Amino acid sequence: MAKQLLLEVIIVNFNTASLLKKCLDSLILRIKNEGLFWSTLITVVDNGSKDNSLDLLKKHYPRVNLIVNKGNPGFASANNQAIRKSGAEFIFLLNSDTQIGNNVLSSLLKEMNSRLELGVCGPKLINPDGSLQQSIGFSPNLSRIFYWMLFIDDLPYLSRLIKPFHARNPYWYGQKRFVDWLSGAALLFRASLCQSVGFLDDNIFMYGEEVEWCYRIRKANFQVCFLPQIEVVHLKGGSQVNKGSAIIEEYRSLVYFYQKHFPHKIFLLKLLLKVGALLRLILFGIISRQTPKLKLYAQAFKMAG
Structure with a gap:
């Protein structure tokens, strides 16, 4: 009987050949x-x-398992394709714009093996210059959305006191801690977890799928653990268009999240999102005269419903 693979690394790619x-x-x-060479499978x-991208993979990485989609079904759907086919004990979701350092994989696996109640764990994400990248947070309840939309969780004292939806203060990254969600750029979990909580939600095209999935993980009484001693370089950034798309998609995913899990609170969520979009439209679009942001937050305001 063939020995089960220990680890499968799944990378979703869309026009990022050089990265x-x-x-x-x-x-x-x-x-x-x-x-880990003989116990690990890489799937793109x-x-x-x-x-x-395809020529690169076929020519230079023949040992990489390749799944080819004709179109772009989104981050969650693509990962699910590979997860469903996986025969590994552990699965590591990794973005194509990342670079991992020494002992990242073995350290994550060691942590995962240390406690059965651990559902998913992830490293600290850093920028190429070594600076911290925001990658963790707490469940987007209405209070946290309120603090976020009104910039309250950015205030010097409160940014450490209030558990934010998006953790921006370096304080939250200073030590190992259990959080509500981790960035999907680098996530390790047991394959068996999906039998308990299900897969990533295919209805979320991008931005926010890890928030929704981690919510279900915690609801099933598993823990979500952030490990700052383990670092992965994430080349996040891109153009202003990409940043704008991220904001719109995050608004969209939050609305979907509430429709799915808290439908009785959807009106209040949309109200808070509209207030936040309007405030940013005034501050950045009108007062600061940043035309791209004026258009962006006008679109976000409309999208909030």
């Missing part, structure tokens, strides 16, 4: 150095890339 190459090179190096799910 994907760097990601795979760093990943393969660490897998070899940590003695390509979401209809039009660049040279």
